[in-house]
Amino acid sequence: MVCRRCVRIGFFAGLLASSLLSIFPPQTSAEWYVAGQVGVNFADPLRNVRGSGTLAGLDAPNFNLKTSPAFGGKLGFFPQHGPFGFELDVSQSTPHIKNLDDVPGIHLSVTNIGANVLLRYPGVTWQPYIGGGPALLVARLGRSTTTESDTQVSVGGNVLVGIRAFVTPKVALFTEYKYTDSTVRFGGAFGPVGGFDATYRAHQLFMGVSYHF
Secondary structure, eight states, X not given: OOOHHHHHHHHHHHHHHHHHHHHSOOOTTEEEEEEEEEEEEEEOOBEEEEEEETTTTOBOOOBOBOOEEEEEEEEEEEETTOSEEEXXXXXXXXXXXXXXXXXXXXXXXXXXXXXXEEEEOOOSSEEEEEXXXXXXXXXXXXXXXXXXXXXXXXXXXXXXXXXXXXXXXXXXXXXXXXXXXXXXXXXXXXXXXXXXXEEEEEEEEEEEEEEEO
16 A cells, blocks of 8 residues: 555655756756665654644643654755755654643654755765755644644754765765754644644754765
């Protein structure tokens, strides 16, 4: 059975990749790469939890989130094989909301679609790099005894640092740390009554492999 969530992620990634390729068509003077990555998402508690709709003005305690696996892919390029580059970065994680006293936990998934500007040291074997940029976060709240299912898209930002090691002229291994900051707004979390807004922040550690052409 095909994973509908994976299909949606692939659709968003493919759409953004096509846009990137149409804006910056491949050239022999540019170094393009594709990459796959797996890692761990360490999410901070959802902070500044405030009601929305008819619940506006009400505050709630922080919602603790679970550490979860993460996976994703990248498409990027470095013009003229130089130190500055551009990257589309898509990752998926499931930082579910933990139980709060007698209230059961709630399923939560986050798809992070980032457009990063990179600065690297263009070494032959070792390439440390830093970067960052805006991100779209597609967050999905599951149905539970206290909430309705709800999906929202918010704008946030990513900051990252990593190092890439080439094992062949075209294949490299990399490890990366990424920090994400955004505000999630689940306006329909409690049905017609309203929902809540909260600050979402996460630390992610990735390992992956990239192919350069």
